[in-house]
Amino acid sequence: DTGVSQDPRHKITKRGQNVTFRCDPISEHNRLYWYRQTLGQGPEFLTYFQNEAQLEKSRLLSDRFSAERPKGSFSTLEIQRTEQGDSAMYLCASRRLGGAGNTEAFFGQGTRLTVV
Amino acid sequence: GENVEQHPSTLSVQEGDSAVIKCTYSDSASNYFPWYKQELGKRPQLIIDIRSNVGEKKDQRIAVTLNKTAKHFSLHITETQPEDSAVYFCAASMSGATDSWGKLQFGAGTQVVVTP
DSSP: OOSOEEEOSEEEEOTTOOEEEEEEOOTTOOEEEEEEEOTTSOOEEEEEEETTEEEEEOTTSOTTEEEEOTTSSOEEEEESSOOGGGOEEEEEEEEOOSTTOOOOOEEOOOEEEEEO | OOOEEEEOSEEEEETTSOEEEEEEESOTTEEEEEEEEEOTTSOOEEEEEEETTOSEEEETTEEEEEETTTTEEEEEEOSOOGGGOEEEEEEEEEOOSSOSSOOEEEOOOEEEEEEO
């Protein structure tokens, strides 16, 4: 599968611990997005990057959340002092800006976080 | 910000019948409207999209219509098959002054069940 890949696929952590997820986008995609999806809901936007620049953060993203894309390729999402309410599927998506106008966003398979 | 509402939340249809899912959006600046299909435990996958300069688009058994004046768009699936059973999400994306292709705002999803 040469699409968007995320690691790990599943993460179980104790409340209060820190976790970090990784996303590797499709190689020529300059836009990278993080979404959170809870059961029975649509993906909720968290943040996105244009190359290495973080352009927008949702108000859902508390100060316990931080995301980076240091070299404009892979991205990491870190959650500090996890809470049970952080339990969700964290989805990464990438798309190519401009060019021939293909704006399709491709999603990774997600990282399912369970905070116990 | 953009707000997308999706109806119905669940839809049961007999195999061979048509299914229609409707979405409304709030921001008239939105100009890109994709539909994603998500099977249980899998990533969302784009099935069709439409831009604001087009009123209708078809791809085999799937069609999407857009009414910019009323700010609503719909997904139509004809001749439904059991493999069409999944959760379908609509989304809207707006272009800002500094962002050519903005983040996707998703609806809450429609669980479609096609019974043989």
